[in-house]
Structure formats: structure tokens, C-alpha cells
Amino acid sequence: MTIGAADTQISGDELPVDHLADTAEAKQIEGRSLGQIAWARLKKDKVAVVSAIVILIIIGVALFAPLIVKINGFPPDQFNKVDADGNPLLNTRDGGIPIGGLGAGISTEHWLGVEPQNGRDVFSRLIYGTRVSLLVALGGTILAVVIGTVIGMASGYFRGWIDTVLSRLMDIMLSFPTLLFIMALTPVIADRGQDLFGIPDDNKLRMGVLMFVLGFFGWAYLARIVRGQTLSLREREFVEAARSLGAGPNYVIFKQILPNMIPTLLVYTTLLLPTYITAEAALSFLGVGIKEPTSSWGRMISDASDWIESNPLYLFFPGMALFITVLAFNLLGDSVRDALDPRAGRS
Secondary structure, eight states, X not given: OEEOSSOEEOOTTOOOHHHHHHHHHHHHOOOOOHHHHHHHHHHHOHHHHHHHHHHXXXXXXXXXXXXXXXXXXXXXXXXXXXXXXXXXXXXXGGTSEEOSIIIIIOOSSSTTOBOTTTOOBXXXXXXXXXXXXXXXXXXXXXXXXXXXXXXXXXXXXXXXXXXXXXXXXXXXXXXXXXXXXXXXXXXXXHHHHHHHHOOOOSHHHHHHHHHHHHHHHSHHHHHHHHHHHHHHHTTSHHHHHHHHTTOOHHHIIIIIXXXXXXXXXXXXXXXXXXXXXHHHHHHHXXXXXXXXTSOOHHHHHXXXXXXXXXXXXXXXXXXXXXXXXXXXXXXXXXXXXHHTOTTSOOO
């Protein structure tokens, strides 16, 4: 390019400066998918970032619970009557109340103290309780999401008598007093599992029963949401185009409708998890969930209720763990819902 005093001469193989600027600007403007937009929003949301970090820490604690407890040195079911120096940890003349450490036995050995009467380490039981609570909630959530998605999509896509039958089934499930049925069925199913299949009535069986019962009674709400979304999506142009090209119901449902349902399922999952964490704690507190000696937050809260007047710290630690976990999941769920909202601004 040769620049003269009065004007600019452009050779045949060169582009105008304005065209080069337009090309550079066009490269900077790229289309983004809904997932990319949602991820960008989440990264800018400080509440979502903090909540995600807290959840990752809680999940890490659950995964590495044996290693963490090994560092602590006190298994969750071990009775501790004396410390490393041979000094007693419990005041046997005062009903087994821990000695010292804010009345809870807190020390350099027992970081959160020990339980009254038996001296079990509170920190170790809290760590293992994280694993139990998350596992039960995750299993129940997966089951509820799978059942709700399958029934909701079948009802919304096929319509007709299938929609009528499945919709009435949803109404029936929603009319059940869920908590009362769970409280009544959990011990019965556990006992029958022991009698019919020779499965010992231990807490592993009870955890499986809790997952099944929570998931079985929790799918109807999601099924209604999925049904409404499916009724809307089945009339969209891309679905009509797929059907006009000869695509069968399986292809349309799993390749066209289900991918567009993922944001809804993701939001519902993040909001259902804390609900089931609280439900497991409530059932264990009421005595129909996890039993001794397995540790869970609800079981710890139930045991601490007998000692709340003498020392509320026994209630504080599992209660605070439950509060932080549920709050983090709820805040993250709200942030995910806002980030995936297509009506929100995309700047």
C-alpha cells in the first residue's frame, strides 16, 4: 500500500482499511449457546461461586471421610473414656457429662468435643454424617428425576389416553401425605427385606429404603413440569421437521426434546437435593431413618436434644452443618435457575 500526499492508492490484492476493521469486529462477535451464556453468568455471580465452593468442600469431606477421620485418630463409633494421658473424659458422677472444653470435652485431641455418656468423637461422627446425608439425598434425587422425566415426557408427547392415565397417576401421587407414608413404610420395608431376603436390618438397608421411598414419592412434581415442557416442545418447528423426515418417537424424544429439557432438569435437581437432605435428617430425628451406631446429622440432632439444656454445642455442630449445606444448595439452585433463564439479559 502506497500512501500519497493527497489520497491513498490501494493495490489489487489489498483490502480497504474499513473492511479489515469490519472483519476484525466480526471475529469478536460470536454466537454463544445458552450453556455458554449461563456459565458466563454463573462465573460473575459471587453467591453462586461461593455456594459452589462450599458444596465442593462438603462433597470432598464426604468422599474422603475415612482419610480425614484417620488424621483425627478417633473412629466415629469408638467409645472414649480417657484421653491420651489417661485422664477421664467423662464425669461419671454427673451423668457422663464431658469434662472441660466448654462442657463438651473440646481439646486438641477432640476438636469438637465428645458425646455424653459414651465419649464418641463429635468431629468424626459429623464427618461420616456428611457421607450418609449426601448419599441418601443423591440417590433419592436421581430416582425421582429419572421417574419424573420418563413419565412426564411420555405423558406430554403421546397425549391421548396415555396422557390421561399418567396425569391421573400424578394427581394420585401428589395427593398422598408423603411424610406420613414415608414414616410408615420405611420400617416396614426394612423389616420385610430382612424377613424375605435374609438382608440384615442394618443401616445400609435403611439407606437404600430411604433412597427408594424419597425418590418414589418425589417424582410427581417434576413429571408435571416435564409434561408441560414436552407439550410445548413437541409443537416446535425442529420437532415437526424431524417427524416429517420420518423420525420415530424414540429419536424425537431422546434427540430433540430431552436435550432441550436439560436446563429444567438441572435446576430442579439442584433444588431437590437440599430438600432430601433435610428429609433424611428429619426422618432420622424421628427415629425411622438411620439408626445407631451409624452417624447421620439427623441422628446426631436427635441425640443432642436430650442434652440441649446442659450444653447446646451438641446440637449446634450438626445443626450448623445441615444449615450450611442446605443453604449452599438452595443458593446455587437459585443462581442456576437465573443463569438459565432465557428472558434475562445476555449482556
